[in-house]
Amino acid sequence: MTGNPAAAQHLRDLVLLRRVRDRIDREYAQPLDVEALARGVNMSAGHLSRMFRRAYGESPYSYLMTRRIERAMALLRRGDLSVTEVCFTVGCSSLGTFSTRFTELVGVPPSTYRQQVTRVTAGMPPCVAKQVTRPIRNREAPVTHPQLA
Incomplete structure (x- = not known):
């Protein structure tokens, strides 16, 4: 020391x-x-x-929610769970809070993200898709997520 x-x-x-x-x-x-x-x-x-x-x-709570949203994004890209199932799988207890925070970080609601990301990441390896679609920390996302536009 x-x-x-x-x-x-x-x-x-x-x-x-x-x-x-x-x-x-x-x-x-x-x-x-x-x-x-x-x-x-x-x-x-x-x-x-x-x-x-x-x-x-950022606060511990904000970091926790960002981590949950990152995992939710991965689950939504897989496409085998509903938005509600994803919400509870990542540890959120309120669909409304989950959707609001998801929209703040990603720029679109979870259901819209699922529809758009399938088109954008088709054929991409999962590790690349994760980087391309990573949520924005410490500031609100633009109205439309640049990678999903």
């Missing part, structure tokens, strides 16, 4: 934040809330939220 106590604490905090982010990545489909995430690293929810936003540019 370093001789600077503030720098050493900062590194310890980053390790804890990475644990939280890794947990969200692993358990995105589980019922997660900021309080539970904070308890897992022995922090208050407010402190975790402030530190997470400072480190990653």
